[in-house]
Amino acid sequence: MKAIRLKIEQELVNYKVPTSFQLKETYPLPPYSTVIGMIHNLCGYKEYKPMKISIQGYYHSKVNDLYTRYEFKPGLKYEKGRHQLDINGYGIGKGVATAELLSEVELLIHIVPDNHKLLDEIEQRLKFPKEYPALGRREDLAVIRELKVVEVDWKDKTIQMNLPNSYAAYIPIDLESENKSELKDGGTRYTLNKNYEIVNVGTNKKPKLFRKWVKKEVIYSSQVRVTRKSKVLVDEDQNVLFLA
Template structure:
């Protein structure tokens, strides 16, 4: 056994939710599981942190189906003055267009999340923030409420497995590619496609903001740290390989 830490394990349920892909516009597409940054944001919000607390996150879960719905969309251009022939709303002297667009929603989402703060003294504080939340927690959009089904502090171990551990066949996970490359985690091939799944670069946190404009006309962008992951199901942690697991034998895909 190489490592023993504590994590806050959450079981969450969401009725309908969108974890927006940042590059989708006309159809607001969703990731199949919440990004690391979205979970970290929820933790920081409930704990009322005003500075970043470093933590590792493991995300796995499932959803029942996917539907499209309509939502109200607001558009404006920086500095564009109000024009009654094209704008529906007026904000001061500026104009805002209001219309409808389409959003993709996951239905009946169940999540199993491990939160592993680098500062282990924060574990109890995070646990209490979910047992007694200061507001109703949401994950995704502000209106995507999350029902907390379980909050539990668990020991997690990095150790060599004595036997294979299989993820529940209904569940999927974000698997850091490092785990796939060192073959501690394998994904069952589907129709002879090796390592079947979808590659994503999932945002986690950002350390700084960069100005890509000028001093007089700044254009500030956040420089995000992104994790290369494989999103897949049919996942097995292999005997004799070293992986992270919790006390209930759940695989921990920490990133």
């Protein structure tokens, strides 16, 4: 099996937690949907191309930053004492809110498309992108330090493994159910978005379309101990993969 390996650096970034509002919280690493979205945008894909992703990395610290926040409700008329902006008779609130930012981020990402014929195409689109890559917010520019197609295979491991450079990784819970590797050390549990389908919860005459997300249960951890007679997925340079 082959994978595209990316080494990315970012200066300041927010990988927004969807349920955070007053404080725009950030995940410690980009969720699968964010990475997949960047790939599809740079490749110009208009429909989802199934793929598996492994995400690990490091950040130096967290800081808080202020940003301008706009609030509005569809159809709500402008009220002088309530709204700061009048847009064609409709009211919009304008204020200040806080966002968490990660500083000096390093990422190691592996991409394995289900259709292996897409490997060369994705590699070329990432190597010569149509616009500057961004991962997170639009302004969170991603500097690609390495882009390489690597061989990936299952290897026998019987000792505790430490990820390189103080990295942590998203480790899918269902790795244990595959009976190939087992997570022994604890970490923080997240439910991350991966991809979505458009579903109609209305009628054919009055459709109401929503995104139904496919979610992945993961452990965010920096240490993994693989049990005896288990296997772990590694690339040709012995980097460990946790594909989801």
